[in-house]
């Protein structure tokens with residue numbers, strides 16, 4: 001290399017790189033290989049009190065049916081350039097169905113779940129199995145399972161949808177197929193067939209011994225989640241181990257066949273804080289969405305404070321330090337992409353201070 005750089009020749013080199021569809025590393029390295037995660041996604045809060053009236057207006061103005069498929073309104077992270085993505089990998093939406101409405105059956109490569117803040121008037125029919133959606137329940141729609149939703153009550157219902165839509169888009173792995181224009185089975189059983197077979201903790205039916213990536217259990221009921229969280233805090237009161245950290249009960253929704261995550265692309269958890277508890281501060285690679293189910297509190301996220309009331313949602317970008325404080329008993333649902341990071345050996349993080 002010569003000592004004196006020929007600026008004109010250099011500019012010509014860069015122009016020729018561009019003309020040849022090439023780009024040098026040395027001008028981009030800070031963006032491409034930062035010392036620690038530099039997410040575009042921003043910490044952000046969506047208040048349920050803002051989301052619900054907007055969903056209701058969509059209910060009045062926008063029919064639900066074949067083509068648009070769902071009256072689902074996505075959280076669009078303000079750092080992601082207007083894309084309908086809560087984080088670079090996670091789709092989170094409020095979906096709304098009015099009395100008697102039907103969202104037609106379809107299936108897609110993207111795995112999905114529903115989490116219900118309020119109501120019990122909707123059944124989601126998963127591969128022909130009608131599954132009631134009630135407050136506090138987590139309902140699964142694994143990849144390539146047929147699903148449609150039908151409303152059988154008088155009061156409209158809104159709930160949270162989570163899907164790996166952004167991840168599957170980035171991986172160019174999307175497939176989609178329309179099903180019946182209605183749904184296969186409009187029955188409204190108390191229990192789905194999947195629960196009758198699989199909702200018996202620690203007991204797997206001998207008819208199904210093959211491990212599958214998706215949980216065969218489509219509904220994780222609030223009564224069971226509530227009891228599991230309450231037991232952790234009771235044991236803490238009695239001086240026995242089991243809570244996640246002091247005043248903080250937590251559980252993960254798992255595939256009863258494997259004990260691993262209920263869905264391969266989305267980790268789902270429920271947390272309960274006693275009134276007055278402040279959690280440890282944690283951060284990690286990958287991103288997350290949290291929704292308040294019951295109670296009030298505060299999230300401190302990368303130096304910002306967000307007040308949380310019932311139904312409120314926050315997005316947690318990669319490496320952003322997060323801790324919660326509970327004003328009342330605080331029940332929080334969360335989903336994230338950490339399982340993907342684990343599979344790829346990219347998971348890092350923990351309690352602050354975290355060394356990269």
Ligand code: GTQ
Nearest residue numbers: 070072093095147161163
């Ligand atoms: O309910 O099937 O929020 O397919 C996005 C895509 C919901 C659904 C969404 C979907 C669904």
Ligand code: FE2
Nearest residue numbers: 106108112147
């Ligand atoms: Fe769907």
